[in-house]
Amino acid sequence: MGEGWLLLEREPRSPCELLIEELEDSGVLSDPFDMGLFVKRVEEQRGRQIRLVAMSVSRGAPCGLYIKSETTDFLCYARSYSPLHQYHIILHEMGHLLLDHYDSGWRSEDLHKMLLPDLDPGLIESVLCRNGYTSPAEAEAEAFADLVLAPRALTHRFDIAPGTEPPPDVANVIRNIERAWGMQARRLRG
Helix, strand or coil: CCCCCCCCCCCCCCHHHHHHHHHHHCCCCCCCCCHHHHHHHHHHHHCCEEEEEEECCCCCCCCEEEEEECCEEEEEEECCCCHHHHHHHHHHHHHHHHCCCCCCCCCHHHHHHHHCCCCCCCCEEEEEECCCCCCHHHHHHHHHHHHHHCCCCCCCCCCCCCCCCCCHHHHHHHHHHHHHHHHHHHHHHC
């Protein structure tokens, strides 16, 4: 290199950037973006069902939740948020799923006592719930959602996310979570 040339080294790409590039190259993440098609393609790639579930949350409570059962991944999102925000929440939870985040920061026994009092603890393999983005996994999932949505936000129409009804056992878990988060949010505001 001659004088006067400045070599700029690109920072290594993050796991999120690499994942998104892989998803785009394989056709899993399409442009234009379609949430239903994206979920279907991730299901096919992983060989596991994914169900989107709208849930009621109080102001101040977490707005998303990832529940992994034996056969299905449930990505729960706040029903009362705008469509764009719902997509962001779902993509954040999808980030946890695709980046293999399973640690909620809660002790499993505590979660079962608080949220699943009537459910066999063996039925639910993991419940990933969070409030805030202080852990590396949270920051990574948030970055995944941002990086997927950012280039598509101005060119895509965001309709209400296509939620489904979970099976009764998971619906009971979600009701317990909604109730617990509602109480938590009231305590924080009160």
